[in-house]
Amino acid sequence: MSDAYAEAGVDTHAGDLAVELMKASIARTHGPQVLGGVGGFAGLFDVSALRSFRHPLLATSTDGVGTKVAIAQALDKHDTIGQDLVGMVVDDIIVVGAKPLFMTDYIACGKVVPTRIAQIVAGIADACAATGTALVGGETAEHPGLLGPDDYDVAGAAVGAVEADAVLGAERVRAGDVVIALESSGLHSNGYSLVRHILKQRGIGYSDTSDDLGGVVGEVLLEPTRLYTGALARLLDGTAGGSVHALSHVTGGGIAANLARVLPVGSWVEVDRSTWTPHPVFQVLSDWAGSTLASAEGTWNLGIGMFAIASPDAVDQVIAELDGQGIPGWVVGEVSTSARDLTGFEQGAKGVDGGAVRLVGSYS
Template sequence: MPDPYAASGVDTAAGDRAVELMKRSIAATHTPAVLGGVGGFAGLFDARAIAGMRSPVLASSTDGVGTKIEIARALDKHDTVGQDLVGMVVDDIVVVGAAPLFMTDYIACGRVVPERIAEIVGGVADACRRTGTALVGGETAEHPGLLAPDEYDLAGAAVGVVEADALLGPDRVRTGDTVLALASSGLHSNGFSLVRRIVADAGLAFTDRIDELGGPLGEALLTPTRLYTAELLEVLDSADGAGVHALSHVTGGGIAANLARVLPDGAAVALERATWTPAPVFRVLADLGGLALTDVEGTWNLGIGMLAVVAPESASAIAARLASLGVPTWPVGTVSEGTTIHRASAEDGWVRGAKGVDGGAVRLSGTYAT
């Protein structure tokens, strides 16, 4: 008798084949602290790995890749969105000074194509390995009728750990601190609903060549999210690490709102646009949409993927170390007293906090370098 579940559109055998194809890449992320291998109902991580800490605090994060996946589907290129997922999840953990321990992923799809699933998870696993994160488990769910056969969504969650007295955040920030910008690799994984709208309204296909980008539009858009975790942890573990007071991951909401979240109430930062030149992909998209770059500052990172608030005497050394690790870094502003600024309205360009956090005040000023 035919399998009624398969007849309804769920191919469990294909799911098993996908697991077999991805096992090797997942295993490459495992350390002796990972117990049980691949395929259990729960991923197991030996907590003795943190037993030697004085006062360990666990940090957790969850996120997805969003509608950037639609561009991966359009190009049938699925080997980069896994890095996007790890960047969006694990780089949120390092913001508080935590080192990642382990991660799980979740793929919902209309139809399991084992090779495609293995390609996606292979990207997750490679990025986990590069950030020192064990990929301890995951789930692939087939949703026929809810998702079209070639549609899928990708999400994940991770856990890290930090000593309580090493937590980064607003309480460490001081007037006079330097704000360093860490370069992004491109759009990362935010604002792609706007990207897709602009491209559709312009009548373009993601396969169309854009001279300013040196190739097809979709390939530039799929540039994977830069991973900052390993480099930032190296800085935090160095002699200059004590000079790092706060970190901000520039994701949804743009530059100003995400920095404001990690500043104390009463602090203000004016970020100088003239200190950097947004990458061509941002200008191309803005021009296609008839927008100024200032119109999309609350949507795209415009070239800054992470911000570090550091002691002024440590700024040059921290920037130099990050640059030596392959992360271009430059000073973009200074923390000042913001008592009077906080009475100013949003019409003056100041942003205060985001996502429920009522933090400091931030605005971008001046004109972008060309």
């Protein structure tokens, strides 16, 4: 029957080799809390440390990296997609103030190429290690006939923990709180369907060199998602941690919508565009599309990967601590609850009845 399975396009031996190649990478993320190693039916994680919590809550998140994988496949470059995956999943968990505990991944592919799978998983493991997350398991599934031999997609899920009275969110935000933008590394992992459409319309290939972008187009577009969890976890544990009231991960939906989700109903923020200059990649793509940066504010992060909302007296300390960990930040606005006309504001998003946000001014 195994020969028949191979004839159907599934190579179980290749799958076994892929597991062997990725074992060392995964092991680097394991501490004493991980039991059983790699290859079991389920990952085991010792959560007895949660007994020291007064009221522990578990936080969970799942995501993928979207059509960014098409560029990795086109360039046969697979060592950054793993970081994108971890960023998209784990950085959602820190938003509620939770520290990540463990993560699992899922890779679906048309054909298991062991070295390629190992590269993807190595990227996941490196990013897990950087964010203090144990990679406790995963699955690689071969789908011949459904996916092409060089096609794959990745997804992941993670679990974290937070004290019930330390959960961050809109209920902590007050009028006068200051909105701090945290710099992105580039496009991160959202809006790539638009990116790919622009390149197709312009007849630009991923392997082409662009003077405007300053390098090979696909390599610039594969700049990995910045990881915020480690730095933010250390910030929340420090003296300024109690002054951080909410965080927002700027992913699908863009700048205003994601910030609105963590603001209380009845509040509003005007984000001042003049406080930052979007990365060149955004301007170049907008120019190629014949559009403006403002028209992409609901699709791309335009240089802001995360927001932190903090009390005014802690702003300088928050910015200094994060900058010291390699994440530049700057003030973009202030939370207000005064009465005003909210026409033109983004109000809530993704089923959340949040506050109202709009971008004002011109980019510097």
